[in-house]
Amino acid sequence: MITKPKGTKDIYGIEAKKWQYVSKVIDEVMEKYNYDFIRTPVFESSELFHRGVGQTTDIVTKETYDFTDRGGRNMTLRPEGTAGVVRSYIENKMYGNDNKPTKLYYNMPMYRYERPQKGRLRELTQFGMEILGTDDPMSDAEIISLAVNIYKILGLKQIKVNINSLGDEISRNNYRNALIKYFRPHINELCEDCHERLEKNPLRIIDCKVDKDKEVMKMAPKTIDYLNEESKQRFEKVKEYLEVMGIDYAVDPTVVRGLDYYNHTVFEIEAKVEGFGAQNVIGGGGRYNYMVEQLEGPKTAAIGFASGFDRLMLALEKENIDILVNNSVDLFLLYVSEDEKKYAAYLLNDLRMHGFIVETDYLNRNLKSQFKQADRLNSKFTIVLNDNDLKNNEVKIKNNATKEVEMVSLDALIYYLDENLTEEVCDCNLHDHGCNCEK
RNA sequence: GCGGAGUUGGUGAAGUGGUUAACACACUGGUUUGUGGCACCAGCAUGCGUGGGUUCGAUUCCCACACUCCGCCCCA
Numbered sequence A: 001m002i003t004k005p006k007g008t009k010d011i012y013g014i015e016a017k018k019w020q021y022v023s024k025v026i027d028e029v030m031e032k033y034n035y036d037f038i039r040t041p042v043f044e045s046s047e048l049f050h051r052g053v054g055q056t057t058d059i060v061t062k063e064t065y066d067f068t069d070r071g072g073r074n075m076t077l078r079p080e081g082t083a084g085v086v087r088s089y090i091e092n093k094m095y096g097n098d099n100k101p102t103k104l105y106y107n108m109p110m111y112r113y114e115r116p117q118k119g120r121l122r123e124l125t126q127f128g129m130e131i132l133g134t135d136d137p138m139s140d141a142e143i144i145s146l147a148v149n150i151y152k153i154l155g156l157k158q159i160k161v162n163i164n165s166l167g168d169e170i171s172r173n174n175y176r177n178a179l180i181k182y183f184r185p186h187i188n189e190l191c192e193d194c195h196e197r198l199e200k201n202p203l204r205i206i207d208c209k210v211d212k213d214k215e216v217m218k219m220a221p222k223t224i225d226y227l228n229e230e231s232k233q234r235f236e237k238v239k240e241y242l243e244v245m246g247i248d249y250a251v252d253p254t255v256v257r258g259l260d261y262y263n264h265t266v267f268e269i270e271a272k273v274e275g276f277g278a279q280n281v282i283g284g285g286g287r288y289n290y291m292v293e294q295l296e297g298p299k300t301a302a303i304g305f306a307s308g309f310d311r312l313m314l315a316l317e318k319e320n321i322d323i324l325v326n327n328s329v330d331l332f333l334l335y336v337s338e339d340e341k342k343y344a345a346y347l348l349n350d351l352r353m354h355g356f357i358v359e360t361d362y363l364n365r366n367l368k369s370q371f372k373q374a375d376r377l378n379s380k381f382t383i384v385l386n387d388n389d390l391k392n393n394e395v396k397i398k399n400n401a402t403k404e405v406e407m408v409s410l411d412a413l414i415y416y417l418d419e420n421l422t423e424e425v426c427d428c429n430l431h432d433h434g435c436n437c438e439k
Numbered sequence B: 001g002c003g004g005a006g007u008u009g010g011u012g013a014a015g016u017g018g019u020u021a022a023c024a025c026a027c028u029g030g031u032u033u034g035u036g037g038c039a040c041c042a043g044c045a046u047g048c049g050u051g052g053g054u055u056c057g058a059u060u061c062c063c064a065c066a067c068u069c070c071g072c073c074c075c076a
Helices: A011-030 A045-050 A084-092 A137-154 A167-188 A191-201 A215-219 A229-244 A310-318 A339-352 A368-377 A385-390 A410-420
Strands: A041-047 A065-068 A072-077 A100-110 A125-133 A161-163 A263-271 A283-287 A302-308 A331-334 A357-361 A381-384 A394-399 A405-409
Touching: A011 A100, A011 A125, A011 A137, A011 A310, A041 A045, A041 A084, A045 A072, A045 A084, A065 A357, A084 A100, A084 A125, A084 A302, A125 A137, A125 A310, A137 A229, A137 A263, A137 A283, A137 A302, A137 A310, A137 A368, A161 A229, A167 A191, A167 A215, A229 A263, A263 A302, A263 A310, A283 A310, A302 A310, A331 A368, A339 A357, A339 A385, A339 A410, A368 A381, A385 A394, A394 A410, A405 A410
Parallel strands: A331 A357, A331 A381
Antiparallel strands: A041 A072, A065 A072, A100 A125, A125 A302, A161 A263, A263 A283, A283 A302, A381 A394, A394 A405
């Protein structure tokens, strides 16, 4: 048997319906926030990720799917979304659009060559959004609130938002140097991974899980202390806007993020649900004011957020949030004779073209089994076609909820279904998004 | 890349070096030749992750590999 590659997943059945539902909610929310959908190629020149994401990040140095195409070009399956979006922004000269800033969102698969475990796959789906062309702290607050609000609308309650600021380039460099200066004499007190980090990416020592409780760590320089006045004020502004929007957050100086391109605001959103597993960060992001330039575009400030779709689904499951999945059909047609079957074929086509969800038996089952099938599909109505009824131009239709059976003339069937299938709508403000209110 | 656990049908699972791999759910058919969802009866893995090896004989023992899960690193 041929099996799926390691770290990949088939999404089908109820799970697929849930994915479609969550995607739809994301689309709806993004539309309200006026973000445009973008889809970029699954593979890009390897160089894009080396320059965009950074040479010292693990996802570029040891986790990419690289290949050489038949023309000898070095290609990489995208490990994250931002670099491709920025490339597209530059290549398509979106900075020239009159509509500024540029607000984009995506929902697409990413690829990282990792050892899979719960909440971590080699092919993962991320949705995310970017605002390019403004450095206004309000845009930082918008991205964070937007992320939180999507989770909120989906029903997640047990999430925690951690934010921090790395400051501008000068602040970040000062901080980096301070870290090196501080940790060098203490190198032997740190774990082995941190030895390497000291040279490569000293910021990451700060969020090391092995050393986090050691004395050296408690005395270590904090990002906040190395922000210059401008960066500090900027961070204050971001927090003010978040407070106005009613977004709960915590300032966590250990949030430094693994991707090289961040500066100023960085943030992570974690699921605080019991039994979620080690991979509990469901989303994260930050500001990247230098990436566009680094990829040879005009100097453009930008901020973005990305969320793991699979981890989001896991969080919804762990919080026992029932996603309302339409798992029923309007009408099931039953038949026995060949003439009845023919009429079923006609009705099936006709009613579907009128917008009803209609099903029938395709396996020439006996009546009892057809009824079973109708039940399995949660059909709201059933019609047992009957040659005699058809001669009189009518059908016997049964409402499966009330068990009432009525004779309806064929001419009035569509009208009858229209009348009886009207949905009750609750008026809570989340009912479009699968509220759990009592109807 | 490193460490650990696991892999029996559509599903949940029991089990053994030896002629028929329990049990339950689901499914299919019948009792009931056109109104079901109940009940009863019957059927339903020539195979126990894949490939080798040991053996008269392996699902069971050994080895390798694959995949899943847990943890590290890292990240979503």
